[in-house]
Amino acid sequence: MASLELWYEFASTYSYPAAMRVARVADAAGVTVRWRPFLLGPIFGSQGWNDSPFNIYPAKGKNMWRDLERICAAEGIPLKHPPFRFPQNGLKAARIALAGEAEGWTPAFTRAVYAANFAEQKDIADDAVLADILMRMGKDASAVTVAANTAENKDRLKKQTEEAIARGIYGAPSFTIGDELFWGNDRLEQAVAWAKENLDQ
Amino acid sequence: MASLELWYEFASTYSYPAAMRVARVADAAGVTVRWRPFLLGPIFGSQGWNDSPFNIYPAKGKNMWRDLERICAAEGIPLKHPPFRFPQNGLKAARIALAGEAEGWTPAFTRAVYAANFAEQKDIADDAVLADILMRMGKDASAVTVAANTAENKDRLKKQTEEAIARGIYGAPSFTIGDELFWGNDRLEQAVAWAKENLDQ
Numbered sequence A, B: 001m002a003s004l005e006l007w008y009e010f011a012s013t014y015s016y017p018a019a020m021r022v023a024r025v026a027d028a029a030g031v032t033v034r035w036r037p038f039l040l041g042p043i044f045g046s047q048g049w050n051d052s053p054f055n056i057y058p059a060k061g062k063n064m065w066r067d068l069e070r071i072c073a074a075e076g077i078p079l080k081h082p083p084f085r086f087p088q089n090g091l092k093a094a095r096i097a098l099a100g101e102a103e104g105w106t107p108a109f110t111r112a113v114y115a116a117n118f119a120e121q122k123d124i125a126d127d128a129v130l131a132d133i134l135m136r137m138g139k140d141a142s143a144v145t146v147a148a149n150t151a152e153n154k155d156r157l158k159k160q161t162e163e164a165i166a167r168g169i170y171g172a173p174s175f176t177i178g179d180e181l182f183w184g185n186d187r188l189e190q191a192v193a194w195a196k197e198n199l200d201q
Helices: A015-028 A041-046 A058-075 A091-099 A106-118 A127-136 A141-148 A151-166 A185-199 B015-028 B041-046 B058-075 B091-099 B106-118 B127-136 B141-148 B151-166 B185-199
Strands: A003-008 A032-037 A174-177 A180-183 B003-008 B032-037 B174-177 B180-183
Touching: A003 A015, A003 A185, A015 A032, A015 A058, A015 A106, A015 A185, A032 A091, A032 A106, A032 A151, A041 A151, A058 B180, A091 A106, A091 A127, A091 A141, A091 A151, A106 A127, A127 A141, A174 A185, A180 A185, A180 B058, B003 B015, B003 B185, B015 B032, B015 B058, B015 B106, B015 B185, B032 B091, B032 B106, B032 B151, B041 B151, B091 B106, B091 B127, B091 B141, B091 B151, B106 B127, B127 B141, B174 B185, B180 B185
Parallel strands: A003 A032, B003 B032
Antiparallel strands: A003 A174, A174 A180, B003 B174, B174 B180
């Protein structure tokens, strides 16, 4: 069956509509999705950025928020600016998302964290916010937090970010099908079509 | 009648498919287009870049060329990488494009320059290349070059670039409808729809 990988960072604005849309668009085409959280911080840092480019370049940032408003309105996705800080720190959420892969709840958790960040004005680096999301999913928040914070899982997130860099990823969301890389929420449909055309046998 | 403004820079890769597509997409919606050449150099310079971000950030640049290949293939637009230099210097072409506005040949000249840059591997800063384009359009290349190089026309291009900055433009292509700004070839359809919905009375 055709499949693609969705690479996302919890702080990333355009990863929000991508995460909310990917299952629907991929399902409709019969394409499966592997959800791959990673960290943009090390990538941006290696480019000399110690902040989001949307903060470093204010004109770009202003239009990004307007563009995101238009996209979310067109897709019926709620949007409220994070009130206290942008970008938020997605490290803890990324570790938990990775820990959920074996049990299959990474997509649901990911969508809930994006909603907390970009629709509910919550602090996604707050343990209580993450625990609340896990509890509403019927998970044992304490057990999940322990699993997320093992040295092994932390190392897995590091390796996932290193793999992203090795595969040419420089922003989020990105979609990969083998060596083919698509960058941006606005490339979701093309990436799904590419997966279907090149992998569906 | 509904209208939008297309802001473009001759060195800009994504401005190429936008320039080739805009008339067809806008015409189909009954939207008119004002073609507004400007220079990205001063804008990038003010952000601390003395080169294209696609050169400064190699991973981003590599994927841009691959993405542009996919876009041009899907649209049936020929594409060959500029063989000797990227980005090319679009200053002379921009002055000529602006000088053509009153006579209405800016769109045809613009498309021919983009084809020279991104399909024909020609140097668009070469006077002979620009003269050849003008002659094939039936223009008096010498007279046009004189008109393009008057102090008044040079100043007009400067003012056009200043207006772009004042209107929040930070990249090319961009589309404006009043205060509404859309950035990128992939926003063309949205910009045309916006013009139609908000201006067509």
